[in-house]
Amino acid sequence: MARPKSGDRRSAILSAAIRIIASEGLGAPTALIAKEAGVSNGSLFTYFETKADLLNRLYIEVKAEAAIAAMDGLPLKAGIRKRALHMWSNSLDWATACPEKRRVLAHLAVSGDITPASRRAGHQAMAGVASLIEQSRENGPMRKAPLEFVVAILNALTDATIDFMIRDKANAEKHRTAGFEALWRMIG
Amino acid sequence: MARPKSGDRRSAILSAAIRIIASEGLGAPTALIAKEAGVSNGSLFTYFETKADLLNRLYIEVKAEAAIAAMDGLPLKAGIRKRALHMWSNSLDWATACPEKRRVLAHLAVSGDITPASRRAGHQAMAGVASLIEQSRENGPMRKAPLEFVVAILNALTDATIDFMIRDKANAEKHRTAGFEALWRMIG
Amino acid sequence: MARPKSGDRRSAILSAAIRIIASEGLGAPTALIAKEAGVSNGSLFTYFETKADLLNRLYIEVKAEAAIAAMDGLPLKAGIRKRALHMWSNSLDWATACPEKRRVLAHLAVSGDITPASRRAGHQAMAGVASLIEQSRENGPMRKAPLEFVVAILNALTDATIDFMIRDKANAEKHRTAGFEALWRMIG
Amino acid sequence: MARPKSGDRRSAILSAAIRIIASEGLGAPTALIAKEAGVSNGSLFTYFETKADLLNRLYIEVKAEAAIAAMDGLPLKAGIRKRALHMWSNSLDWATACPEKRRVLAHLAVSGDITPASRRAGHQAMAGVASLIEQSRENGPMRKAPLEFVVAILNALTDATIDFMIRDKANAEKHRTAGFEALWRMIG
DNA sequence: GATGAATGAGTATTCATTCAT
DNA sequence: AATGAATGAATACTCATTCAT
Numbered sequence: 154m155a156r157p158k159s160g161d162r163r164s165a166i167l168s169a170a171i172r173i174i175a176s177e178g179l180g181a182p183t184a185l186i187a188k189e190a191g192v193s194n195g196s197l198f199t200y201f202e203t204k205a206d207l208l209n210r211l212y213i214e215v216k217a218e219a220a221i222a223a224m225d226g227l228p229l230k231a232g233i234r235k236r237a238l239h240m241w242s243n244s245l246d247w248a249t250a251c252p253e254k255r256r257v258l259a260h261l262a263v264s265g266d267i268t269p270a271s272r273r274a275g276h277q278a279m280a281g282v283a284s285l286i287e288q289s290r291e292n293g294p295m296r297k298a299p300l301e302f303v304v305a306i307l308n309a310l311t312d313a314t315i316d317f318m319i320r321d322k323a324n325a326e327k328h329r330t331a332g333f334e335a336l337w338r339m340i341g
Numbered sequence: 342m343a344r345p346k347s348g349d350r351r352s353a354i355l356s357a358a359i360r361i362i363a364s365e366g367l368g369a370p371t372a373l374i375a376k377e378a379g380v381s382n383g384s385l386f387t388y389f390e391t392k393a394d395l396l397n398r399l400y401i402e403v404k405a406e407a408a409i410a411a412m413d414g415l416p417l418k419a420g421i422r423k424r425a426l427h428m429w430s431n432s433l434d435w436a437t438a439c440p441e442k443r444r445v446l447a448h449l450a451v452s453g454d455i456t457p458a459s460r461r462a463g464h465q466a467m468a469g470v471a472s473l474i475e476q477s478r479e480n481g482p483m484r485k486a487p488l489e490f491v492v493a494i495l496n497a498l499t500d501a502t503i504d505f506m507i508r509d510k511a512n513a514e515k516h517r518t519a520g521f522e523a524l525w526r527m528i529g
Numbered sequence: 530m531a532r533p534k535s536g537d538r539r540s541a542i543l544s545a546a547i548r549i550i551a552s553e554g555l556g557a558p559t560a561l562i563a564k565e566a567g568v569s570n571g572s573l574f575t576y577f578e579t580k581a582d583l584l585n586r587l588y589i590e591v592k593a594e595a596a597i598a599a600m601d602g603l604p605l606k607a608g609i610r611k612r613a614l615h616m617w618s619n620s621l622d623w624a625t626a627c628p629e630k631r632r633v634l635a636h637l638a639v640s641g642d643i644t645p646a647s648r649r650a651g652h653q654a655m656a657g658v659a660s661l662i663e664q665s666r667e668n669g670p671m672r673k674a675p676l677e678f679v680v681a682i683l684n685a686l687t688d689a690t691i692d693f694m695i696r697d698k699a700n701a702e703k704h705r706t707a708g709f710e711a712l713w714r715m716i717g
Numbered sequence: 718m719a720r721p722k723s724g725d726r727r728s729a730i731l732s733a734a735i736r737i738i739a740s741e742g743l744g745a746p747t748a749l750i751a752k753e754a755g756v757s758n759g760s761l762f763t764y765f766e767t768k769a770d771l772l773n774r775l776y777i778e779v780k781a782e783a784a785i786a787a788m789d790g791l792p793l794k795a796g797i798r799k800r801a802l803h804m805w806s807n808s809l810d811w812a813t814a815c816p817e818k819r820r821v822l823a824h825l826a827v828s829g830d831i832t833p834a835s836r837r838a839g840h841q842a843m844a845g846v847a848s849l850i851e852q853s854r855e856n857g858p859m860r861k862a863p864l865e866f867v868v869a870i871l872n873a874l875t876d877a878t879i880d881f882m883i884r885d886k887a888n889a890e891k892h893r894t895a896g897f898e899a900l901w902r903m904i905g
Numbered sequence: 906g907a908t909g910a911a912t913g914a915g916t917a918t919t920c921a922t923t924c925a926t
Numbered sequence: 927a928a929t930g931a932a933t934g935a936a937t938a939c940t941c942a943t944t945c946a947t
Contacts, residue, residue, distance in 0.1 A: 159906085162907095178453055180368075182940080182941055182942085183941075183942065183943090184909095184941070184942090192907085192908095193719075193907060193908045193909055194908085194909065194941095194942090194943095195719070195907070195908055195909060195910090195943090195944085195945085196906085196907060196908070196909095198942085198943065198944085199906070199907080203942075203943080204941095204942065204943090259451065260451065263447060263448065263451055265366050294522065294523075294526065295519065295523065298516075298519050299505070299509070301505070301508075302501070302502075302505045302516060302519070305501035305504060305505060306497075306498060306501045306502075306520075306523060308501070309494075309497030309498055309500060309501040310494060310497060310498070312497055313490070313493035313494045313496070313497045314490075314494075316493060317487070317489070317490045317493060320489075321487070328486075328490065331483065331486050331490070334482065335482075335483065335494065335527045335528075338482065338526045338527050339523045339526050339527055340523075343569075343571070343924090343925070343926060343928080343929040343930035343931055343932095344924080344925050344926055344929090344930070344931050344932075345926085345930085345931080346930090346931065347931085350931095350932095370915080370916060370917085371916075371917065371918085372916075372917085380932085380933095381932060381933045381934060382917090382918090382933085382934070383918085383919080383920085383932070383933055383934060383935095384931080384932055384933070384934095386917085386918065386919080387930095387931060387932075391917080391918080392916095392917065392918090535927085538928095554829055556744075558919080558920060558921085559920075559921060559922090560920070560921085560930095568928085568929095569928060569929045569930055570920095570921090570922095570929085570930065571922090571923085571924085571928070571929055571930060571931090572927080572928055572929070572930095574921085574922065574923085575927070575928080579921080579922080580920095580921065580922090635827065636827065639823060639824065639827055640742075641741075641742050670898065670899075670902065671895065671899065674892075674895050675881070675885070677881070677884075678877070678878075678881045678892060678895070681877035681880055681881060682873075682874060682877045682878075682896075682899060684877070685870075685873030685874060685876055685877040686870060686873060686874070688873060689866070689869035689870045689872070689873040690866075690870075692869060693863070693865070693866045693869060697863070704862075704866060707859065707862050707866070708870075710858065711858075711859065711870065711903045711904075714858065714902045714903050715899045715902050715903055716899075719907080719908040719909035719910055719911095719945090719946070719947060720908090720909070720910050720911075720945080720946050720947055721909085721910080721947085722909090722910065723910085726910090726911095746936080746937060746938085747937080747938060747939085748937075748938085756911085756912095757911060757912045757913060758912085758913070758938090758939090759911070759912055759913060759914095759939085759940080759941085760910080760911055760912070760913095762938085762939065762940085763909095763910060763911075767938080767939080768937095768938065768939090
């Protein structure tokens with residue numbers, strides 16, 4: 154038979170982990186994740202050495218996905234404000250579309266199980282985003298602040314905006330715009 | 342009467358919990374906390390019904406302490422920008438002085454063990470802060486945004502700034518100022 | 530002040546133990562018994578060395594009470610069958626009137642905490658009853674069986690009858706009579 | 718398939734439970750039972766959900782075994798007295814041969830952990846015995862008493878007889894016979 | 906590889922008993 | 927003596943990880 158669909162199993166586990174961790178938190182038993190993935194609990198450990206390993210992979214993959222989503226369809230020729238707005242919208246769209254992934258990322262971000270290496274990998278995945286921010290602030294009031302500081306603020310602002318969009322869906326559009334305007338006032 | 346319940350013991354446990362949870366996370370064994378507090382593991386449960394109870398009290402007390410610190414010595418007669426800056430500085434000073442408390446608060450904030458009631462208590466403690474923000478944005482670009490949204494952004498911005506001050510202590514002062522300027526650009 | 534009313538406290542504890550153990554079983558915490566007795570948990574241990582001690586005293590006292598109840602108002606001049614019936618009725622009346630004491634006795638009888646010495650004390654308290662049985666079987670078919678065997682059967686039969694009287698109160702009288710007739714057929 | 722759940726392990730646990738509970742009572746730690754069964758403490762819980770579950774299964778299985786033993790080799794064509802005597806002897810033989818099981822059953826019978834469902838299952842297992850009793854008393858003095866009452870008395874009488882046989886082994890045979898005669902006088 | 910049973914370290918909580926007040 | 931806080935041993939149950947099949 155052709156190659157065993159190990160890739161399938163691996164991603165089945167990963168996406169089961171998202172669903173389970175989103176609802177149960179990081180304390181969720183690996184056995185539950187395996188079950189949700191339709192896989193035996195033993196199998197989980199042939200794809201991931203330890204639970205911590207699974208968590209780290211999850212962190213990296215979801216982070217990467219978020220980064221890709223953020224840059225999707227970026228109008229390369231457009232002005233910087235336009236491109237920034239595009240990315241901002243993309244990020245919020247993604248977060249709204251995959252609330253579970255966002256929850257999981259929030260859990261993982263504060264987990265002691267995520268290694269510095271994984272965090273670095275996460276940052277690298279966000280390189281495109283970082284560069285866009287770099288350009289955005291180039292002529293603004295934060296032009297001298299360390300890039301990381303600006304990134305941190307952006308992340309925080311994004312989180313706050315998303316939280317609010319989810320909490321008050323009726324006015325989601327307004328919040329999205331208000332968030333961007335606030336951002337631009339800060340760095341643009 | 343027998344040996345009366347001792348406030349000292351209670352706070353010994355609470356502050357041991359801060360130290361232990363800051364370094365071990367919320368999964369830290371109650372026995373370890375008790376030991377750090379110089380108290381028997383059974384005693385912990387005469388002061389707190391359950392571990393979750395301990396966590397909730399911790400959340401409320403530390404949150405209240407942060408609120409008090411934020412408002413300490415507020416120059417009531419000063420203009421709004423000055424007062425906002427004072428609060429901003431206070432918050433960052435406190436967070437810098439008690440990094441463990443901040444870490445613990447960060448852990449607790451995302452914990453499923455903190456009850457809605459405790460969260461409400463936390464918000465109430467922050468009432469003074471909220472009112473100051475309310476005034477700050479009164480004539481600014483975010484005057485129409487929901488207060489909660491502004492609060493969320495402030496929190497996020499504070500966190501980002503603190504993170505950065507801690508990470509790059511040499512330029513802590515600059516980051517503190519830059520953070521406030523960013524804030525004021527957004528809401529002032 | 531006159532003598533401290535220690536006797537009161539002691540019996541308060543004992544009767545609280547009956548109520549609590551009847552409803553919670555032998556696993557009931559001593560603290561609960563103390564509370565029900567209106568006494569501090571520490572005090573319980575000035576009246577009874579250990580929980581096992583409390584249980585043993587309880588066993589002996591309740592057993593003695595049952596024995597006394599059984600012999601109460603015994604018509605000394607009457608014939609043996611009449612006296613036996615009187616005792617039989619007394620026992621069932623007592624058990625019906627104090628179901629909690631009976632429950633407690635049932636629990637204690639199978640407990641590993643009751644010492645042989647206590648069991649002997651219990652038997653001694655039942656001496657009057659034993660003697661009556663002795664006479665009852667004197668000319669009957671079990672005249673050669675060991676007394677203890679007959680006693681055991683009587684106890685068992687009593688228990689069964691009481692259980693049934695309690696379970697089917699409407700026909701309690703019938704069961705009481707049927708039980709005695711069965712007894713008499715066996716030994717009389 | 719992985720290593721299949723093993724009936725051997727299950728019964729090893731069950732019979733270890735009998736030995737341990739017989740000597741230590743129902744308070745015996747599950748870890749001790751597991752150890753006696755030559756199994757890890759965790760394994761006990763793959764065969765029985767909770768300790769209470771283990772206790773209930775034990776109750777049902779031992780009760781069933783007692784019932785089967787009681788009816789073993791029953792001479793179906795014989796007269797009722799003969800059949801009753803056969804059952805009586807069987808029961809006593811079994812109880813004498815497995816004193817631990819009897820002890821355990823005695824403990825379990827009064828335990829609050831045994832569910833009504835388990836008690837019902839126990840009664841059903843005893844259906845054959847019940848029917849034999851029904852026939853036995855059919856023409857006797859207790860023909861009008863509720864069957865359950867007669868069963869209770871039989872149980873009690875059996876218990877008393879066994880206790881005595883065990884206590885006074887030298888005359889076990891005599892007690893066995895005396896017990897049956899007493900029974901037959903009551904109901905036959 | 907896949908399975909799921911086996912393992913055993915780890916943990917919150919209880920409770921008899923002691924002891925400071 | 928009375929109180930009730932302090933103690934710490936004890937215990938059911940969980941779960942990441944291993945391993946027999």
